[in-house]
Amino acid sequence: MIKRILAILFLCLPAHGAVHAGDLRSLFINMPDSIMPTLTRSERMDFLDYMDSGMKARVRNRLGGESVMTGFSDRSLTVITSQSGRLEMVLFPLRKGKNLICIIKTVTARFEDSRLSFYNEDWTPVDGRKLIELPQLDDYLTKEALKQDSLPELRKQSLLRLQSATAVDGGLEFRYTSLDYIGDDADRFRSWFRTDPLRYIWTGKRFERKNK
Numbered sequence: 001m002i003k004r005i006l007a008i009l010f011l012c013l014p015a016h017g018a019v020h021a022g023d024l025r026s027l028f029i030n031m032p033d034s035i036m037p038t039l040t041r042s043e044r045m046d047f048l049d050y051m052d053s054g055m056k057a058r059v060r061n062r063l064g065g066e067s068v069m070t071g072f073s074d075r076s077l078t079v080i081t082s083q084s085g086r087l088e089m090v091l092f093p094l095r096k097g098k099n100l101i102c103i104i105k106t107v108t109a110r111f112e113d114s115r116l117s118f119y120n121e122d123w124t125p126v127d128g129r130k131l132i133e134l135p136q137l138d139d140y141l142t143k144e145a146l147k148q149d150s151l152p153e154l155r156k157q158s159l160l161r162l163q164s165a166t167a168v169d170g171g172l173e174f175r176y177t178s179l180d181y182i183g184d185d186a187d188r189f190r191s192w193f194r195t196d197p198l199r200y201i202w203t204g205k206r207f208e209r210k211n212k
Contacts, residue, residue: 024075024091027101031089032123035103038062038081047079048072076167084109090167092202100126102172104165111177112164132172132207135198137161139209140176145192154182154189172207173197 029044036044038061047069050057057069063082071078076090086106091099101119106112116134118126137155138146140163145151162178175197180186200207 024073024077024089027091027099027121027123028077028089030123035117035123036079036081036087038065039067039079043067088167093204095204100131102167104167104172106164106166111162111180112175113162113177114165114174116165116172130206132200133209135163135174135176137176139198140193142192142194145189148192154192168199171199171201171210173199 025048029041029048031041031044033040039059040062043059043061046059047057051069051072057072058066061067061082065082067082068080069077070080076088079087079089081087084107086108088102088104088106090102090104092102094100098121101121101123103117103119104114105117106114116128116132118128118131120126141151145154148154162176162181164175164177166173176193179190179193182189196211199210201210
């Protein structure tokens with residue numbers, strides 16, 4: 001209860017006093033509801049209370065289902081928002097002690113598909129096109145695949161081009177998840193795709209591809 005009272009008092013501080021508090025905890029609590037619409041600020045605070053107490057961090061969301069915080073550290077957290085959704089929040093360091101906030105929303109139904117968005121510490125959106133060049137289909141293909149006469153057929157069939165993203169130490173990893181949508185021909189093309197994820201490293205200004 002004392003932690004909750006202190007947290008509420010902190011949130012009531014003037015905005016100019018909170019600007020310097022770029023820690024994950026305060027940023028998560030002050031996250032706009034539009035980013036995680038199924039959970040209120042109070043429920044986000046409940047997550048942290050449960051984690052602090054060593055309890056399983058699960059709350060009832062606005063849809064009547066259950067959301068669970070499965071990970072929390074100084075720079076990242078993960079919330080299973082629903083039976084078919086996951087949200088990751090990650091801080092990447094900028095100059096002068098500030099952070100870039102990366103939000104990864106992943107639909108976890110039959111095949112995972114992720115969407116990334118970026119924000120400053122005041123939750124002002126940042127244009128992701130200036131930060132990362134997202135992987136395209138050819139980035140996932142092996143050299144063998146690029147020599148195949150059937151490659152145009154694969155490109156035509158693999159129209160969805162879903163990919164999952166997750167945060168790793170110092171960067172992001174992407175995996176191609178569209179292949180099974182092709183259907184019966186999926187096994188035919190499976191060996192054309194690299195098995196290791198595409199790794200991007202944060203340089204302090206943008207994400208650069210590590211393995212090509």
